[in-house]
Amino acid sequence: MRRCFTVRQRRILAWIAASRCAQCGNPLEPGFHADHRIPFAYGGPTLIQNGQALCGPCNRKKGTTMPTPKLRPWQQEAHHKALTWLVKDRQDHRFLINAAPGAGKTRGSCALAKTLLELGEIDRVIVIAPRAEVVNQWADDFRQVTGRYMSKVTAKDGDIHQLGLDVCATWAAVQGLQDAFQAVCRAARVLVICDEHHHAAVQAAWGEGADSAFAT
Template sequence: MTSSLRRWQTRCIEKALKQFTISRHFFCQATPGAGKTRMAAELARCLLEQNKIDLVLCFAPSCQVVEGFRSTFAQVLGKRLDGQLGAVGAAHTYQAMDYRDDAFWQLLDDYRVFTVFDEIHHCAGHDPLLSNAWGQQILQRVQDRAAFTLALSGTPWRSDDRAIALARYSSPEGKLICDYRYGLSEAIAEGVCRSPRIILLDNQKVTLVEEQVAEPAVRLFPSIATLLTESTVTYESLLRHDEVIDQLLRLGSAKLNEIRRSKPDAAGLVVCTDIEHAQQIANALRARGESGLVVTNQTPDAQQVISSFRHSDCRWIIAVGMISEGTDIPRLQVCCYLSRIRTELYYRQVLGRVLRRTLETDEQAWLFMLAEPILKGFAERIAEDLPEDLAVLSQFELTATSPDSFLSDADAGGLAKIDQGGHELGSLRGEADDEIAPVSDSPSYQVSFSPHYRELLLACF
């Protein structure tokens, strides 16, 4: 076993090798940023050295993550994972599975194949009627044909409560059974992940002027949460409010300045709602004298842009769905959350982008966001590590006529663009369908804030 492995990686590999003597499947839940890809590559190396497998196939939810798998496996195995002549295997997106022909899948019958599924929660399986397209491929093509399978997830639950492919659940409780679990609190204690510091921005005097009436009505609210629950103002409209953007960027920039005094290449991530929103934020950063790159699914050579940023000293990257899950940029240490997505799965995946630790001294990660009630609840639960109730399979009635109609926000993240020949062109991540949507008409109200803001620190380990 490689000496540079983290303790959890070594323990997980040892347990997987032992389990593979009696079962072909292994499910690992490890917090985002813990190093699941490296663990999977080292496990593949052990299986190859023990002459238990001939080939390796990896599947992941986006092109960026696939490239990370190819790079890490090539480094660990000393052989390419690009599917070309002389390679030890291949890595593809889940979407690309639909475009592989029978000759490709015949590999699982002709050779002993180790298959790795990253962020397996994107694949709903078990029952063909309750599976999504990716889960069906695993059920029909892989589950009973692969020599061994490794399912990985940092957030092993689905927002639609369907079973995850290759996962086992207790009966009758429906609790997910992980063969190995490595939580955020353990990762922080062992120095694997940074400790999150989540800052919620609030305002105790919000003024709303409603303009749709003859006499404009002026109302005051003691918090952003009250404004959102007792008025027609939407969370998304606040995300586009120039003053809100400026305040969140001010906090993020100040923290980034502080961190860069001891870590000069530290960087920040701004997670946006759509392309126009990203450009608005880029303009706001420029007005502050900041440098930043914008990357969306419309960005030419987006993967190259992300790779260039990974190895540069540019301060900010402004992303729409492109850097939320699995993308490895260790120098990211500050995040401003300005996405309209409010699911715990997406929120935790974004937080994971700034948790990957690189030095003994970079023990903290910072996330700044509005004090919106749902997001505040997620932040409060971060300190509880993985809420076990989210990994419980709930029973529900089948109401849709087509399995594809079950596509959820968990599935929407990580679709890959595929041309008619099955070649991966880019990725449609997170809010991709909304990136090119027209902006709605201006609201019939104006919101202003008191100069005095309140900052609440949560999720401090």
């Protein structure tokens, strides 16, 4: 497996970081470090979604440590139960987290996705959220927790399978992305996170689209 990022990848990483170190925020110098968020030593791929632009001091400080988000007690409990259910016991491929608004279900779910990615249980993540502003929050939290870029997509984006990225969309966009989501799910092991899952009910306005997009 190739360890070094290409010149093109380095340029993209610098562009994503707005030419600033992703850790300390200082301006990047020409010889900045293209770092593997999940260390190469732990199987982290040399891909844009696993890369970040760091200054030399920040990269040396990070070393090969695995970043782990701090979780609240209920998030830790849910994290443990989900891993036991999905990975250890392999009871089912569905798991429900029921949390009050503002309790931190977004970051908790991102932490679970991070662990499943690191364990090699999944390849990609799709998040379906109720509104555009919530989609933005998911993308931001997902990047902070997992270190991976999450693309915000709409029905106009079409063939998202070719993007090779984790994606987030609104429930309203699912209808127009059915074929695209099916293609992604056929090509990779995908964790689908449904925020406000009641929208997925077949009787709901967007339920049939969700059922068709992610039917197994």
